[in-house]
Amino acid sequence: MSETTNARELSAVVRLGPETATPALSTALETGALFARADTGVLEVTGPGAVSCLQGLLTNDLEKPGDGAFVYGALLTPKGMIAADGWAARDGTTVSYTVPAVGRAAALAIFTRSIPPRLARTSDRTAETTVFRLAGPQALAKAQSAGVAVPAGPNRSIHAMVGAASCSVARTGDRGPFALQIAAPGPAAATVAQQLAAAGVLQVGPEGLEWARILAGWPRLGVEIDEKTIPQEVHLDELGGVSYTKGCYTGQETVSRLHFRGHVNRHLRGLLFEAEPALDASGVFQEGREGGRVTSVAWVPEPRVAGGGRWIGLAMLRREVEDGVTVRAAEREARVVELPFALPFTAPA
Numbered sequence: 001m002s003e004t005t006n007a008r009e010l011s012a013v014v015r016l017g018p019e020t021a022t023p024a025l026s027t028a029l030e031t032g033a034l035f036a037r038a039d040t041g042v043l044e045v046t047g048p049g050a051v052s053c054l055q056g057l058l059t060n061d062l063e064k065p066g067d068g069a070f071v072y073g074a075l076l077t078p079k080g081m082i083a084a085d086g087w088a089a090r091d092g093t094t095v096s097y098t099v100p101a102v103g104r105a106a107a108l109a110i111f112t113r114s115i116p117p118r119l120a121r122t123s124d125r126t127a128e129t130t131v132f133r134l135a136g137p138q139a140l141a142k143a144q145s146a147g148v149a150v151p152a153g154p155n156r157s158i159h160a161m162v163g164a165a166s167c168s169v170a171r172t173g174d175r176g177p178f179a180l181q182i183a184a185p186g187p188a189a190a191t192v193a194q195q196l197a198a199a200g201v202l203q204v205g206p207e208g209l210e211w212a213r214i215l216a217g218w219p220r221l222g223v224e225i226d227e228k229t230i231p232q233e234v235h236l237d238e239l240g241g242v243s244y245t246k247g248c249y250t251g252q253e254t255v256s257r258l259h260f261r262g263h264v265n266r267h268l269r270g271l272l273f274e275a276e277p278a279l280d281a282s283g284v285f286q287e288g289r290e291g292g293r294v295t296s297v298a299w300v301p302e303p304r305v306a307g308g309g310r311w312i313g314l315a316m317l318r319r320e321v322e323d324g325v326t327v328r329a330a331e332r333e334a335r336v337v338e339l340p341f342a343l344p345f346t347a348p349a
Contacts, residue, residue, distance in 0.1 A: 013282050013330075014223050014296040016214070018309075020207040021299045029212055033136035033143075033179075034202040035193075036209050040086075041104025042125040042183065043111060046094045049119025054088060054095050057114060057250055059231055061243040062088055062095065070157040070170040070181075072241040074231055075110050080254025082229045083110060085221055085241070087181065089157040089170050093120075096168065098131060098183065100221045114250070130189035132182045134201060135212040139179035140171070146199035148182065148192075155240075163191040175239055175340065177218035178209060214298045214314060217270060217339025224268055224295045224314060231255055233264045233316070235339070266292060266318050270337040273297070273311035277330030284315055285328040292317035294330045300341075312341055 028034040045054060055062050060073030067090055074085040084103030089096045099107045104126060111122040134143060140150050148169060149160035157170035165188030170181045184192045197203050210220075219225050219234035232255070236242050244259055258264060277297050284292040294315045302308035315329060315336075323338050 013294055014210060014214070014220070014298075015279075016207055016211055016298040018299045018301065020205075021211055021301055021309075023301045024202065025204060025208055025211060026301045028202040028204075028208075029136050029215065031137060032200070032202065033134055033139040033141075034204050034208050034212075035132050035134040035139075035196050036204045036206055037189075037193075038098075038131045038133045038181075038209060039101045039206055040126070040131045041099050041101050041107065042129045042131065043097045043099065043104070043107055044094060044123045044125045045097065045111060045115065045120050046123070047120030048093055049116070050093050050095045051090060053115045053120050054097070055246065056248065057110065058088060059236065059242045059249060059251075059255065060088075060240070061246040062090055064243075064246070065155065066090075067092060068151075068156050068158065070151075070155050070172070072172070072176075072236075072239065074236060074241060075107055076231070076249075076251025076255070077227075078250060080230055080251040081227055082221070082225050082231060082234075082236075083107070083227075085219075085225065085236070087170065087172075089168060089183075091157065091159070091168075096125070096183070098181070101126075102222045110250075128186050130184050130186055130192075132184065132189075132192060132196070133178040133209055134180040134182070134196070135178045135209065139201070142199050142201045143169075143180055143182075143196065146195040146201065148195070150180065162195065163188060165191065167192065173240055175216065175218075177213040177216040210296075211298055214296050214312065215300075215341045217268065217314065217341065219268055219314075220296070224316060230258065230264060232258050233266055234268045264319065266316050268339065269315055269317045269321070269323065270339045270341055271297075271313040271315050271327075271329050271334040272337055273313060273329070274333040276311055277313065277332050277334075281331045283330070284317060284321070286321055286325060291321040291327060297330070314339075
């Protein structure tokens with residue numbers, strides 16, 4: 001295992017059961033809005049060469065969208081495997097890169113090793129920054145009702161006052177696992193949370209963002225993504241996280257070769273289960289042949305149907321396992337579907 005990933009091991013299957021996926025949570029994601037504190041690391045790169053240095057490391061284009069950009073992209077090993085993924089916000093000569101907490105050490109190591117101090121310096125702002133993420137169709141409107149200024153368009157970031165504190169407010173695109181990100185200095189976190197809750201945004205725990213992620217079909221570092229994952233296997237290109245037109249970056253040769261000349265042997269797909277998946281099984285089989293593994297499962301309640309809902313999941317499947325087929329996954333029958341999932345669901349499957 002490489003030095004950038006030696007602290008990260010593949011986790012067990014993420015499982016969100018009925019005790020966490022409540023009807024209130026489902027309603028918030030389907031017709032309202034929710035927010036939670038995200039478990040992230042925040043790295044800041046500052047200096048005249050910050051943008052150009054990040055341009056040579058990220059899979060996405062940070063230069064073309066200009067100042068105020070908010071783009072999703074990954075950091076790769078020289079062989080093109082994902083070391084960390086995250087969201088980069090460009091503000092003048094400063095770039096803030098927000099990554100899953102499990103990827104913070106890997107990202108920091110890459111920045112420290114690859115960015116010359118004469119061009120830019122890297123700072124770890126994790127301890128002094130609280131990151132909130134909002135999801136649901138009313139997330140933008142509710143945030144505005146809470147007094148939070150929202151970027152005018154997708155994939156943009158601005159600075160806005162929330163109470164007496166200046167916060168970074170960033171907006172994703174349509175396929176994002178969340179709609180809005182608010183990065184607040186530590187002392188202002190309580191004020192941000194209070195204003196959002198007062199405006200009718202449902203405050204939830206980390207499981208709320210996980211549930212939104214699974215519905216969006218978005219891969220998670222350490223779950224769907226391990227140290228051998230190539231960006232196209234988890235659809236980073238389809239999710240807007242890979243540019244095929246920008247200049248060179250670390251790991252680009254593998255990514256470009258697959259895009260223009262080949263294909264991946266496995267990819268991320270959705271599962272619609274006929275019954276609750278087994279707790280201690282993750283294998284996926286098609287006609288008795290192994291086809292992949294289940295990575296995340298979640299119970300999705302249907303508030304309009306008494307006792308209604310169904311189990312869904314994400315799985316890394318071999319390319320030969322096509323959408324629409326029925327497989328045996330986690331010891332239950334399941335249908336393979338394209339991502340993202342769509343609400344509402346009804347029971348039975």
